[in-house]
Amino acid sequence: MTHTIGQRELRNENAEIMRRVEAGETFTVTRNGKPVADLVPHRSELVEPAPRPTLGAIQEAFRRLGPIDTEQWYRDRAEADAVFGDDDPLEDPWSRQDQRTR
Template sequence: MSVQPEITQRDLRNRSREIMDAIQGGQSFTVTRDGHPIGQLVPLRRRRRFVSREEFAAMSRTAPGIDLQTFRADQETTADTAPDDPYAR
């Protein structure tokens, strides 16, 4: 994770268009006043984009492995295996 660049309140006022364009491009900023952080400017989440099969495969190669036995044991301990009776009170 990268560190957000700091901008002063004056920079925000004087360079607002440039800063807003950077935010629209995905950049985040920490706004300071008198050398103290007072807020953050962050881009809004965008709609999820399509991920190609090749890109998904590349991301999956670096994902941590899953131990199947541990996964199934976790499911057994958390899943309710008895069906609910809608007429039981």
């Protein structure tokens, strides 16, 4: 369970809060009621390596994804191109001459 605490409470009770984090509790720190940071117990990758998902688990996760609406994807891409300009993933951006040097 994550506890929410204000910045002032963290400042005034930092020793107690750090003991609780060390014991496994997590906190969301707020400033003016808005979350600004999370305090979570440190997890050393050397001591506890993150488990790697198996190929079967990855395949199952992809099977649970919904179908892709390709027509919507093309519409979204056209709208983005209208705002940001066309992009070609096969184009080498370094092969173009710098327009500023002309």
